[in-house]
Amino acid sequence: MSEPRRVLVTGASGFIGRHALAPLLERGFDVCAVARRAPAGAPRAVAWLEADLLDDAQRAAVVARAGATHLLHLAWYAEHGRFWQAPENVAWTAASVRLAQEFTAAGGRRAVMAGTCAEYAWGGAGALSEAASAVEPATLYGVCKDATRRVASQVVPQLAWGRVFFLYGPAEAPGRLVASVARALVAGERAKTGDGTQVRDFLHVEDVAAAFAALLDSDATGAVNIGSGEARPLREVIEAIGAAAGRPELLDIGALAPRPGDPPQLVADVTRLRDEVRFAPAIGLREGIERTVAWWRDQPRVLYSP
Amino acid sequence: MSEPRRVLVTGASGFIGRHALAPLLERGFDVCAVARRAPAGAPRAVAWLEADLLDDAQRAAVVARAGATHLLHLAWYAEHGRFWQAPENVAWTAASVRLAQEFTAAGGRRAVMAGTCAEYAWGGAGALSEAASAVEPATLYGVCKDATRRVASQVVPQLAWGRVFFLYGPAEAPGRLVASVARALVAGERAKTGDGTQVRDFLHVEDVAAAFAALLDSDATGAVNIGSGEARPLREVIEAIGAAAGRPELLDIGALAPRPGDPPQLVADVTRLRDEVRFAPAIGLREGIERTVAWWRDQPRVLYSP
Numbered sequence: 057m058s059e060p061r062r063v064l065v066t067g068a069s070g071f072i073g074r075h076a077l078a079p080l081l082e083r084g085f086d087v088c089a090v091a092r093r094a095p096a097g098a099p100r101a102v103a104w105l106e107a108d109l110l111d112d113a114q115r116a117a118v119v120a121r122a123g124a125t126h127l128l129h130l131a132w133y134a135e136h137g138r139f140w141q142a143p144e145n146v147a148w149t150a151a152s153v154r155l156a157q158e159f160t161a162a163g164g165r166r167a168v169m170a171g172t173c174a175e176y177a178w179g180g181a182g183a184l185s186e187a188a189s190a191v192e193p194a195t196l197y198g199v200c201k202d203a204t205r206r207v208a209s210q211v212v213p214q215l216a217w218g219r220v221f222f223l224y225g226p227a228e229a230p231g232r233l234v235a236s237v238a239r240a241l242v243a244g245e246r247a248k249t250g251d252g253t254q255v256r257d258f259l260h261v262e263d264v265a266a267a268f269a270a271l272l273d274s275d276a277t278g279a280v281n282i283g284s285g286e287a288r289p290l291r292e293v294i295e296a297i298g299a300a301a302g303r304p305e306l307l308d309i310g311a312l313a314p315r316p317g318d319p320p321q322l323v324a325d326v327t328r329l330r331d332e333v334r335f336a337p338a339i340g341l342r343e344g345i346e347r348t349v350a351w352w353r354d355q356p357r358v359l360y361s362p
Numbered sequence: 363m364s365e366p367r368r369v370l371v372t373g374a375s376g377f378i379g380r381h382a383l384a385p386l387l388e389r390g391f392d393v394c395a396v397a398r399r400a401p402a403g404a405p406r407a408v409a410w411l412e413a414d415l416l417d418d419a420q421r422a423a424v425v426a427r428a429g430a431t432h433l434l435h436l437a438w439y440a441e442h443g444r445f446w447q448a449p450e451n452v453a454w455t456a457a458s459v460r461l462a463q464e465f466t467a468a469g470g471r472r473a474v475m476a477g478t479c480a481e482y483a484w485g486g487a488g489a490l491s492e493a494a495s496a497v498e499p500a501t502l503y504g505v506c507k508d509a510t511r512r513v514a515s516q517v518v519p520q521l522a523w524g525r526v527f528f529l530y531g532p533a534e535a536p537g538r539l540v541a542s543v544a545r546a547l548v549a550g551e552r553a554k555t556g557d558g559t560q561v562r563d564f565l566h567v568e569d570v571a572a573a574f575a576a577l578l579d580s581d582a583t584g585a586v587n588i589g590s591g592e593a594r595p596l597r598e599v600i601e602a603i604g605a606a607a608g609r610p611e612l613l614d615i616g617a618l619a620p621r622p623g624d625p626p627q628l629v630a631d632v633t634r635l636r637d638e639v640r641f642a643p644a645i646g647l648r649e650g651i652e653r654t655v656a657w658w659r660d661q662p663r664v665l666y667s668p
Contacts, residue, residue, distance in 0.1 A: 146463045149513055150456035157452045196516045203509035207455055210502045
């Protein structure tokens with residue numbers, strides 16, 4: 057009989073976290089989820105704790121209460137547009153390194169934390185690889201994630217660090233690329249975008265969450281890229297939204313000026329994720345975009361929001 | 363008329379901090395010192411605050427109260443022997459990055475923080491240089507200092523990071539090399555040491571503190587080594603203690619086995635400190651050792667301490 061495994065999931069009501077609970081349950085984990093507010097409609101098998109992890113006393117109480125052998129730390133400040141340079145990154149660095157330590161002190165054995173492709177130096181050619189690419193973050197967000205990884209890897213007996221590339225899916229922040237184009241099109245409005253020549257690595261949020269669950273359930277340690285490994289010009293993604301919405305004529309590709317400093321290519325080398333974690337995405341781009349557009353179509357249209 | 367400059371000094375009652383106050387006053391800073399307990403006999407011109415900087419509320423209150431334009435952050439966990447791997451390093455990382463942010467939010471402009479030669483990869487030949495040597499800390503202490511530097515340098519408008527090499531002086535922790543040999547000799551006891559072949563860079567604690575004051579008063583940013591630049595075999599230091607105590611016959615050099623993994627050479631390249639900060643040490647090794655031995659001679663001998 058194998059030892060019981062109990063995972064504490066932070067950010068469990070967030071964009072990735074809400075999709076991580078089911079795959080963790082399927083892998084046989086007892087799941088204890090924490091969020092500032094537990095969402096309606098979460099799986100019944102999950103124990104929920106409500107806490108602000110930036111508060112030292114609340115965080116310590118959560119760790120003590122969870123009694124977890126495993127930790128999946130997804131919580132962080134993520135407000136679209138602001139998160140790159142927001143001061144909240146520093147508070148989350150402080151809380152995350154202390155969480156790592158408190159988890160270990162309480163008997164925790166293995167943690168997976170959410171990192172980012174923004175830890176890498178951007179601007180090179182070729183796929184970004186955990187072993188070969190330079191770590192040289194250019195934003196406060198990237199620097200704080202990188203610093204958290206450096207400290208946490210010293211503190212937790214076994215730490216894996218999932219570097220997330222580009223993700224999309226239902227309930228994404230409305231200002232982000234896929235969400236904003238999808239919303240416009242299902243509302244019958246024109247969608248202006250840049251020229252879409254930048255090459256990115258997109259993975260559906262449910263696959264991102266499933267990859268985190270697989271990573272936690274593996275023996276891999278250190279940084280592991282979480283992406284599709286597929287190099288896609290943004291134009292392909294935008295056109296897929298047009299097709300899924302049945303309104304390609306509403307796309308206005310090239311109407312917006314390129315953003316200065318936007319790197320031409322950001323794609324993950326997924327060798328570790330594929331061969332060591334044995335994870336393969338289940339949702340292709342076309343299907344993922346179709347699901348996302350369908351989700352936006354089902355949303356009540358907000359005519360006025362104070 | 364120049365703008366008033368007010369510096370908040372943390373760790374102000376510590377081994378380095380207690381010697382930093384006078385040089386800061388001499389350079390025209392208003393000095394606000396913080397420590398868990400203000401020491402007796404501190405300069406009257408210094409405003410003292412008592413606080414535990416690991417406590418979020420107390421730390422925020424200190425920053426608000428100080429209203430400082432400058433920050434000299436020396437506080438950290440430093441218990442001899444334990445500090446390399448102690449969990450307190452993580453708490454100090456968390457508190458230090460938040461302190462950097464709170465100082466900036468309160469209008470602070472320039473900070474100097476205490477780093478360590480343990481941020482560098484150890485084991486190479488030649489002097490360690492800020493620009494050319496690899497940053498690859500091998501201890502939790504080094505990793506936490508390094509992570510703090512990475513985050514703080516993003517947060518403070520102007521950050522300089524003083525990487526301290528080996529220091530010695532009066533009131534050093536009794537278990538450390540210079541202190542332990544000096545104490546034995548002034549007590550008329552034999553002092554057993556290793557063979558003393560390791561080459562180190564020693565600077566008297568008053569010079570270390572004066573270098574920090576000079577660094578704060580300069581425009582230098584980024585990492586700056588704080589050392590003498592002189593490569594000294596430990597044997598030379600040990601023999602200087604024997605001479606200063608007038609008891610060279612009590613030295614038993616080579617009686618202790620070498621410590622495994624002790625690097626043969628750790629010496630600072632002090633080009634930046636000398637040319638950019640324009641700091642030169644005032645206390646040579648012989649004089650510094652003589653003062654230190656004299657200090658230990660003046661201490662009441664502790665016959666029993668529970």
